[in-house]
Amino acid sequence: MNAPVSISDILNAEIQLIEGVNFELLYFHPYNSVMAFTEDLRTFLKSEIGSTLISFINTTDENNPDHHDHHRILTGDDLRPMHDEARRIIDDAVVSDVPLLASPGQIGLASLMVANETLLEAKQSQASIQFHKYIQHRFASDRKDHDIVNLLTQIDHVCSMLRLLKDGKFGCGNHAEDLEELKKIHKKLKACRAWGGGPSIEGGKKKKRKRDEPRG
Amino acid sequence: MDNDGFLLSLELLTKLRERANREAQIYIRRHILARRTNTEGINSTLSSMDSPIPSAPIFPIMSVQSYACSVTHTKEDTTKVFSNVDENENSILINHVPNDIDDIDFLTPVEEQALIRFYCSKIFSLIGPHAQISRLQKDSKVASTAAILVRRFFLSNSVMMYDPKAIMVAAVFLASKVEDATVDVRFFTFLSVVSIIFSFSFIFICVDDYYNTYRYDYSKREHKP
Numbered sequence: 438m439n440a441p442v443s444i445s446d447i448l449n450a451e452i453q454l455i456e457g458v459n460f461e462l463l464y465f466h467p468y469n470s471v472m473a474f475t476e477d478l479r480t481f482l483k484s485e486i487g488s489t490l491i492s493f494i495n496t497t498d499e500n501n502p503d504h505h506d507h508h509r510i511l512t513g514d515d516l517r518p519m520h521d522e523a524r525r526i527i528d529d530a531v532v533s534d535v536p537l538l539a540s541p542g543q544i545g546l547a548s549l550m551v552a553n554e555t556l557l558e559a560k561q562s563q564a565s566i567q568f569h570k571y572i573q574h575r576f577a578s579d580r581k582d583h584d585i586v587n588l589l590t591q592i593d594h595v596c597s598m599l600r601l602l603k604d605g606k607f608g609c610g611n612h613a614e615d616l617e618e619l620k621k622i623h624k625k626l627k628a629c630r631a632w633g634g635g636p637s638i639e640g641g642k643k644k645k646r647k648r649d650e651p652r653g
Numbered sequence: 654m655d656n657d658g659f660l661l662s663l664e665l666l667t668k669l670r671e672r673a674n675r676e677a678q679i680y681i682r683r684h685i686l687a688r689r690t691n692t693e694g695i696n697s698t699l700s701s702m703d704s705p706i707p708s709a710p711i712f713p714i715m716s717v718q719s720y721a722c723s724v725t726h727t728k729e730d731t732t733k734v735f736s737n738v739d740e741n742e743n744s745i746l747i748n749h750v751p752n753d754i755d756d757i758d759f760l761t762p763v764e765e766q767a768l769i770r771f772y773c774s775k776i777f778s779l780i781g782p783h784a785q786i787s788r789l790q791k792d793s794k795v796a797s798t799a800a801i802l803v804r805r806f807f808l809s810n811s812v813m814m815y816d817p818k819a820i821m822v823a824a825v826f827l828a829s830k831v832e833d834a835t836v837d838v839r840f841f842t843f844l845s846v847v848s849i850i851f852s853f854s855f856i857f858i859c860v861d862d863y864y865n866t867y868r869y870d871y872s873k874r875e876h877k878p
Contacts, residue, residue: 610774
């Protein structure tokens with residue numbers, strides 16, 4: 438686990454890797470869709486329909502903390518915290534299994550929804566956006582009703598996956614790491630791997646000699 | 654969404670990983686068996702000589718598998734290939750692998766996932782906006798491409814067949830090329846995972862000195878996010 442990787446190892450592994458991914462190297466990531474959705478929200482929420490979907494929780498009014506101010510006009514900076522939080526969520530999502538389960542656009546939109554929720558819970562943002570209605574308005578023109586319902590359930594599913602990433606679900610290892618457990622697994626791997634000399638087939642003598650060899 | 658080959662369901666993901674794991678087990682069992690018989694044969698013929706037993710034959714390279722989660726494969730293809738291989742494998746397991754090689758403790762798919770999870774989580778500290786070495790500070794998309802490359806590779810292949818660390822570093826190198834932010838391959842060689850795990854500061858000093866001796870001016874080409 439500790440040894441550096443030599444150049445020849447990297448180059449060999451690279452060829453295997455290219456073959457193993459079926460020579461398809463073009464990938465799309467949710468980062469762009471987060472940016473695009475934020476831009477679109479910024480313009481859409483200023484429009485006549487869009488302005489009803491956003492409400493500002495007035496935190497300065499201590500007597501009535503749940504007072505919603507519908508008349509404030511959205512500024513560009515209102516969406517910035519949500520965008521940044523969404524990018525942080527995506528940093529977790531891209532190293533997990535989520536990109537294999539959902540398309541980049543869905544992950545981007547879902548991360549914005551989760552970011553909006555978490556920021557409201559942490560009281561770091563005042564803008565509360567009704568994403569479901571936003572999706573309905575935005576995608577209603579070219580789809581049928583049941584498609585929209587499908588889309589909403591899909592997005593909600595992606596949202597629930599993204600919320601679990603913090604707990605290390607779906608293969609996200611950014612937050613918690615059990616090194617002891619990993620060392621055990623790595624030790625076990627040494628006895629049953631095909632690379633790096635392969636598993637030892639005989640007793641102690643051979644094993645000892647193998648252990649003395651530098652790992653590369 | 655249902656027709657896209659590059660999107661999988663959770664069950665299929667688990668099945669594919671179990672399949673890769675099983676295939677690697679069968680492969681390793683077979684070759685251990687082959688090696689055992691080889692060694693025994695050599696022992697009987699060369700028993701009178703003092704020369705050391707020739708080192709066991711290197712594992713022949715099993716062809717890299719790739720059939721999952723790809724644009725050119727539809728979901729039906731993936732499922733079909735999967736079910737075919739499944740049947741073949743069971744017959745192989747019964748017919749060709751004797752029971753006396755049960756002493757090997759193979760990794761379970763869950764343990765493999767733990768390793769992949771670990772190596773994937775290190776990608777962002779290897780390359781990315783906050784990489785530990787300034788020359789490797791690139792846009793997040795490079796790191797995410799690398800992560801998805803590793804994930805896709807280990808959908809069809811097992812950790813027991815290919816070194817996950819080498820694959821991870823190769824994925825980062827390949828991703829830097831794919832995303833038009835190429836870095837020299839030497840930058841990765843000294844970046845051992847030990848420096849990431851244990852963060853010995855002296856290693857960083859050595860590493861930094863090493864990099865400073867190279868005069869490539871990558872800063873001009875650095876990608877600004």
